[in-house]
Amino acid sequence: MQNFRLLFCVLAFFIVVAAQAQPNGEIQNSLVRITSTESEPDYRAPWNSGMIGRAVGAGFIIDGQRIMTNAHVVSNSRYLTVEHEGDPNKYPATVQFVAHDCDLALLQVQNPNFWKSMKPLQFGGIPALESTVSAYGYPIGGERMSVTTGIVSRIDFNLYTHSAIDSHLAVQISAQINPGNSGGPVLQNGQVVGVAFQGYSGDVAQGVAYMIPTPVIRRFLKDIEDGHYDRYVDLGITYFKLQNPAQRHYLGLKDDDRGVLVGTVIQAGPCAKALQQGDVLLAIDGHPIASDAFVEYEGERVQMPEVVERKFKGDSVKLDIWRNKQPITASVTLGTVWPYLMQGHSYDIRPRYVLYGGLLFQPMSLDLLEAYRISDLRIRHYFDFFVSDQLYLKHPEVIILTNILPDPTNTYLTPFRDSIVDEINGKKIGTLQDLARAFEQPADRFVVKMIGDGPPLVLDPKKVEEARERIKTRYNVPVEQNLDEQPPSRPAVASRGSI
């Protein structure tokens, strides 16, 4: 939805919150300190295992001998340990579920000794504005629990910076929280009302911290009941307020302050068949949509996407539509709109690439663009308009020649860096698989056409073959390609152009 276009994630850093002890009970018996050894993928040398780093965060015990924390505390982790006050041991832990789109994760600890003195916390509701909450955790990596208190300052949709593309309900609190140990619980009257997860660095705003509220947490816990996390679902449309009287008259709407105008319908989304540009959405699941895109939901006035937020993959939603001045209804089955994923951060996957003749081909993604700091106008355009201009239909993956490892076979090819592969020997390239397959075909030469008015890149397969070992040795490349790891939950792409 339109919020998802807000990719500016610079402002937030991750934090953890601390605990105010006794009004909320013996939090020490529920709070854990999590140490994660993680390996950050290196998109510039995708064959490497990446940089090893260590991070400390907080977590808390919930029902069923599970530890809840933030996804970003355990992302890309290779080894996890947990510890808690009053027990001198460090216990190895594993990730049971992780939801990068709402920054939550559940951990397991096998050792029964760990659980001896631990007590699960219970969840509450959304705390009232101006009510006091306490945050618990291990700020700045300290070893003893810390507690801070503050009030609930605002309840609104907000960008979750971990993925950088997801917006969900978030609660802003004024409790002091600091980087180093996100994932800690925020309590009120002995119940968990949120998980501290992000804030601003001090030079942007102070006393502004965010917690993940319980509707988001409960949704996560429900989603995984079937043993699999399916991600949030989305309508896959853009919509606009219908406040202009002339526009309302033109569309044949009454002056009843109802309806939003459908702009773009993402073809890869669930509404592709049900909606079209120019439709007016009048109601969602029976909740009337106001012309400013708010709906009444469970007694509160919330933004329209909130209705979809609470649903799960495979659920359906009923839409009341105004089309050509006639009311119609449609029921759509919700799912993830996969093209968005490319515009967000991904975790726990190894970068995918093909190295051929020293030419490094990689699929476009936010992580890739950040790693190379690519500012090429065409690539930025393909990134920014990937979803809205439906560029993914032709290019489910945008394959970029990101780097060239110099070798006699490619010495004249440097001008091709940062160009997007369009076709190889006349065959359209829509995915990294397509590219790898194209280079496997027997041919006298490979003519690689890039998008735009440039010259073709011409390769002699025999010379490339001769150079293989030389390049691998010289640049320490153990494996020349990684095609395997599909980004999670991307469906097999139906519209791929290769037959």
Next chain:
Amino acid sequence: MRKIAIFILALVISLPLAEGKKAPVAVKKLPPTARGAVQAKEVSLVRVNVTGQPYDYFRPWQKKAPFSKRALGAVLPHGRVLVTADLVANENYVELERAESGDKTAATVVVVDYESNLALLEPSEKNFLNGLQPLDLALDTVVGDKLSAWQLEPTGALVVTEGIVTTIGMSRYPADIADFLTYRLSIPMQYRDNSYTVPLVKNNKLAALLLRFDPRTQVMDAIPAAIIAHFLKDAASPHYQGFPSLGISFFPTRDPELREYAGEDNKGAGVYITAVEPGQPAAKAGLQAGDIVVAVDGHEIDKNGNYVDDLYGKLGFGNLINGKAYVGDSLPLHILRQGKPLTINVKLEHRNEENYVVPPYNIDEPPSYYVLGGLIFQELTRQYLKEWGANWQKDAPQDFVYLDKFQSELFPEGHRHVVILSQVLPANGTIGYDDFSYLVVKKVNGKEIESLADLAEAVKTPINGFHVITTEDDPKQLELSAAEVEQEAQALQKNYGLPALQRLQ
């Protein structure tokens, strides 16, 4: 690819006007005897004072605040004064001033060419330049020559700074249309208030004119006398034609694989044509993408795109087109098409700025616009994008920058402009639309919009009393009540101080 690299270079070293009095440099004042030698005939320079007032593309109905520039002009034969086009861009008033006496007179711009960055002025008083020896052109400058930058002290005394020509090659001129012949000098020149145009002189002849100068590195690019001569010859004809172009993009054929693929005959020469601009001379003559150009007008082109110039040695072959040839000339191109030699005669033309989908410059002419019930429509031009400042390529709306940069690729058929909804003036009729801006307009009232004139025509026929605007991107559609637009027109004009609701070219 090539284009990009050069373009960036050009940006980095574009006229640092405000650099002012940084980095004191040694300026060699001529010893009295030497100065006397020049002054005996009176230095062939006049001061040129220009008040310019650029149009405000964000508020296209008005001009920005006026500002003044001071520069030097080189006195040429026939009572004319040569300056850079930059100096007189959007001028309201031009004045010549005798350096030694301070006498002034108004002047008119006779010819201005923003692509080569040259302009000719004429004083309103015929005798104003009397006593000044006109400068002839020195056309024989080569690498290693010493050229003298002539500047004037406030007193009118001549200051001469000597620099050395380090490179002669093709480089992007400020209008960013094409590469032209350029001298690059290393010169410890001091920037003065009269430095907008600085003549470079060799043996008392005009060898070049300042194009841009970086006081930190003391590197100057200059417009060579050869380009000036081309301009003057053209300016002498009744209709100024401008510099010709071919309308192609090319790529070196250094890569043996590419050469083999393109069917090159192993002599290792020529450049690969990557694109041919539709409707331009090369396309009209039948040149195709994939052709290899091996010779132009009898000059062999090497695989980097250079020919051997009689005077300068290796030089980009663009100089054979825009430096040596004129509009109307028929230029033989020797090409290889899939290995087969062919000769194609191209009749050269000048490409006018309005002949682009996104015009590269609009100077001295008011921007067109159309205000419909508070929606401001304009045509996309690079001049508009430049309102975002020196970093416009980063700061301006990125889809517009993309449209500008890839215009020939995106609109291969040409012959159109891009109409944008640039901003919305809040009014009763535009409630709910206030946040929309920078949208590409596709249709108005069902008609495809390829110019502001199209739009003006389309709004004459509202659909059932509504103006229906369709945009390329979200929100995709906006509607206005035609009756309300008409009713509120006057109030809108008054409220926002619009002298008129439209200006069409």
